[in-house]
Amino acid sequence: MIRLEKLSKTFPGQSEPAVDELTMDIHEGEIVVFVGPSGCGKTTTMKMINRIIEPSGGRIIIGGEDVTRTNPDRLRRRIGYVIQQIGLFPHMTIADNIATVPKMLGWDKRRIAERTDELLETVGMDKSYRDRFPKELSGGQRQRVGVARAMAADPPIMLMDEPFGAVDPITRERLQDEFLRLQEEIQKTIVFVTHDIDEAIKMGDRIAILREQSIIAQYDTPERILTDPADAYVEDFIGAGASLKRLSLSRVRDIKTSEWPVASLTDSHEEVLQTLKRSGKDYVLLLDEGRKPKRWVGVAELEMDGAPLRNAGWPAVAIVEGKSSLYETLDTMITSYKGSAIVVDDEGRYESVVDFGTVLQAIEEMRPEEHRVGGGA
Numbered sequence: 001m002i003r004l005e006k007l008s009k010t011f012p013g014q015s016e017p018a019v020d021e022l023t024m025d026i027h028e029g030e031i032v033v034f035v036g037p038s039g040c041g042k043t044t045t046m047k048m049i050n051r052i053i054e055p056s057g058g059r060i061i062i063g064g065e066d067v068t069r070t071n072p073d074r075l076r077r078r079i080g081y082v083i084q085q086i087g088l089f090p091h092m093t094i095a096d097n098i099a100t101v102p103k104m105l106g107w108d109k110r111r112i113a114e115r116t117d118e119l120l121e122t123v124g125m126d127k128s129y130r131d132r133f134p135k136e137l138s139g140g141q142r143q144r145v146g147v148a149r150a151m152a153a154d155p156p157i158m159l160m161d162e163p164f165g166a167v168d169p170i171t172r173e174r175l176q177d178e179f180l181r182l183q184e185e186i187q188k189t190i191v192f193v194t195h196d197i198d199e200a201i202k203m204g205d206r207i208a209i210l211r212e213q214s215i216i217a218q219y220d221t222p223e224r225i226l227t228d229p230a231d232a233y234v235e236d237f238i239g240a241g242a243s244l245k246r247l248s249l250s251r252v253r254d255i256k257t258s259e260w261p262v263a264s265l266t267d268s269h270e271e272v273l274q275t276l277k278r279s280g281k282d283y284v285l286l287l288d289e290g291r292k293p294k295r296w297v298g299v300a301e302l303e304m305d306g307a308p309l310r311n312a313g314w315p316a317v318a319i320v321e322g323k324s325s326l327y328e329t330l331d332t333m334i335t336s337y338k339g340s341a342i343v344v345d346d347e348g349r350y351e352s353v354v355d356f357g358t359v360l361q362a363i364e365e366m367r368p369e370e371h372r373v374g375g376g377a
């Protein structure tokens with residue numbers, strides 16, 4: 001979709017290039033994140049893609065067409081752009097802000113109005129915001145409008161320069177999640193700039209870790225970068241906790257969970273005891289009529305006659321869903337009884353149990369073979 005070939009930029013009066021012969025391919029429908037230290041050339045590189053900054057050397061090829069020297073206005077209409085600090089026009093209403101590009105393209109009023117309403121809905125805001133001004137919105141709402149404006153003419157490519165940089169961490173996380181959900185539908189080709197490696201890991205299908213002058217240190221999936229960093233520079237950039245970060249990329253449904261004994265709250269003590277003994281485990285999970293997890297019980301509780309199973313043992317509270325990350329699962333386990341978490345479906349029905357051993361095994365399998373215990377060189 002986008003090919004950069006030996007793309008370079010030397011600013012007037014500078015002896016060194018800000019971007020030095022960058023070559024890379026960006027595939028259709030993927031989010032590629034540029035990440036690197038301040039001043040390494042991320043923004044300059046991104047702005048060359050829509051030629052807000054004109055390259056001093058090299059080529060930009062979009063969809064097979066060399067656009068390095070074609071009409072830049074035509075190019076920019078194919079590329080949505082979300083910039084740092086939002087950049088809404090303060091004197092224009094939200095609707096007019098969103099309609100900037102469609103107006104330039106000469107759409108009629110009705111089509112523009114319909115598109116504006118549709119986009120407000122897409123980014124989770126209702127029509128009542130149409131006639132407000134940017135200063136009457138929260139930071140998070142302004143960011144959403146910035147995204148809506150970039151999508152207005154439905155461009156196949158979006159450039160996003162620290163699009164969620166100007167909000168608090170909680171709003172930021174929400175905007176990231178919303179945007180990832182949206183991307184599943186819209187499937188744009190996205191170049192995303194950030195200096196935050198955690199944001200890069202979360203948002204990127206692939207990440208380009210850049211050195212000074214936009215020289216690529218590693219260009220790969222988040223999983224590969226975390227498990228197999230190319231060199232000490234990349235390792236340093238990832239920072240501490242690479243293994244924990246890696247866990248945030250795996251879902252509990254993707255790992256092999258162990259067999260666990262389960263019984264029903266309506267079973268007799270004796271039946272449950274037999275199930276437990278057959279399993280070789282220390283405790284059984286009791287489910288209600290709707291297969292929802294309720295209690296953990298062990299031999300001691302079961303041998304104590306009289307107490308109904310409904311109140312026996314410990315409440316089953318450490319619960320995750322199949323789509324939960326291993327990071328969340330581990331967090332849940334740490335605070336749970338006996339260090340295990342119960343996996344349920346989206347209706348809350350029992351699916352499986354994961355314990356520390358299972359997660360440790362999954363971590364071991366994530367590592368490159370040569371680093372595994374007892375494996376390879």
Ligand SMILES: Nc1ncnc2c1ncn2[C@@H]1O[C@H](COP(=O)(O)OP(=O)(O)OP(=O)(O)O)[C@@H](O)[C@H]1O
Nearest residue numbers: 011012018036037038039040041042043044045195
């Ligand atoms: N218009 C300009 N004229 C001269 N030098 C510039 C200009 N714009 C950027 N630079 C220089 O080019 C280099 C790369 O800047 P760029 O803004 O691309 O970095 P960045 O990686 O996006 O940084 P940050 O994370 O701080 O935004 C820097 O050394 C910067 O000072």
